């Protein structure tokens with residue numbers, strides 16, 4: 432099967448979690464970020480919505496036995512990842528633990544975590560779920576632990592509830608900060624590159640968040656891969672952000688006309 436023909440959200444373990452051609456990058460960038468933030472093999476880490484272990488396969492190999500925990504309601508994703516990516520031997524050696532709840536329940540493992548990651552989870556969640564999730568994350572976080580999450584930043588808040596998939600939802604920066612405050616957590620936005628979301632860190636202890644000098648090292652750039660040029664070329668990033676902003680402020684009928692115009696142009700080419 433040619434996985435590049437699949438769309439994000441399709442029923443294949445490499446596509447269900449996002450664009451299948453970025454399965455490698457989206458796992459690697461999470462691993463690189465966590466290592467940059469100080470993840471060591473002896474740490475306990477929880478990967479919420481771990482999906483098909485895009486990142487989990489790297490964390491499981493790196494962490495000591497029994498240190499990786501994953502929550503994922505779609506158990507088939509984990510099974511497919513074990514069959515196609517990790518293999519049973521590695522599971523026997525590293526003994527990762529999984530739970531399949533969809534309520535963001537984190538105390539089932541009876542563990543306190545050094546790191547809790549939720550990549551591309553709040554980009555599909557209403558504010559009801561985000562509030563529950565962040566409160567639970569706080570309860571399961573060590574006093575000096577770190578929560579690492581992504582949000583889609585928008586100029587208007589999504590005002591629905593529940594889980595939205597494979598569609599995406601977004602929030603204003605001020606709302607994202609309010610979510611953290613209401614859960615009793617300190618929060619900061621970091622410049623680590625993400626192709627369409629923004630990384631945030633949350634902590635119980637303000638001093639656990641990176642200071643300005645550290646922020647400069649949190650770039651996440653990828654050199655020599657044209658697809659990720661905007662990770663280090665400011666001009667390209669500005670073009671994408673401007674396009675994104677314009678699309679958000681345009682009224683829906685104009686967006687629809689532009690869409691059909693583009694579709695016609697494509698068909699005529």
Ligand SMILES: C[S@@+](CC[C@H](N)C(=O)[O-])C[C@H]1O[C@@H](n2cnc3c(N)ncnc32)[C@H](O)[C@@H]1O
Pocket residue numbers: 447448449457479480481482483484485486502503504505508532533534535549550551552594
């Ligand atoms: C966009 S994917 C991201 C997967 C993974 N974090 C990654 O970066 O590869 C979203 C994942 O959240 C899972 N999910 C759906 N509902 C959830 C819930 N209530 N709690 C946790 N995860 C959920 C989906 O099954 C899917 O695997």
